[in-house]
Each structure stands twice: as C-alpha cells, then as structure tokens.
Amino acid sequence: MRTVTFVRMTFEVGVTERHVVEFYFSKFWGGVKITVDGVVALRTVQLLSFSVVKRYNLTVGTSEQHAVTIEKRRALLFSAFRQQPVRAYVDGTLVAEGAA
Secondary structure: OOOOOEEEEEEEEOOOOOEEEEEEEEOOOOEEEEEEOOEEEEEEEOOOOOOOEEEEEEEEOOOOOEEEEEEEEOOOOOHHHOOOEEEEEEOOEEEEEEEO
8 A cells, every 4th residue: 555645736726817737745844835837836844733623725816716625634633644635626516635
C-alpha cells in the first residue's frame, strides 16, 4: 500500500474571464501553496492545528469575480497517518476533490 504525502489540484475558474487555480498541500511539511495563473496567492506552513477543518478563501477575477474556497479536513488524532480530503468550491459549487 502506498502512502500519499501530498495533493495537487488544478481547476479553472470563470466563463469569459478564465483563470487557473492550483492548490498544493504537503502532509509531510505542512506547507500549503495556492496559485492563480501561476502567481502565488497564498503560501503558508502549518505545523500545529487544533481545528479539523481548514478553509482557504480567495476571490478570483477582476471583471468576473468568483469566490473560491478550498477546504482541507483532517482526523482529530494521528492525522499524519490518515487520509486528508481536500475539496475546492467555486461560488459554492464543488469543482475538484483530492486527498493527501
């Protein structure tokens, strides 16, 4: 059985004003990086967390704005050894899923 230690998701946002959002999470280092059209929108490292759900919210677009929410869930105990599902929503609609 192979253990997945990171997740990378890429999805498109917008109809007339198109953008590519990429989410990367490393379970080993706790690093999160979100890029929009190749430009880093958020970069953080989280080594300790007491919440089981972490949400990253950003607005994508200028003339055609969309609310993007990326939600990462983890188990309360031994989360480094369990699967951590990640879901991406655009304007409240699920557009991508992955797991680390």
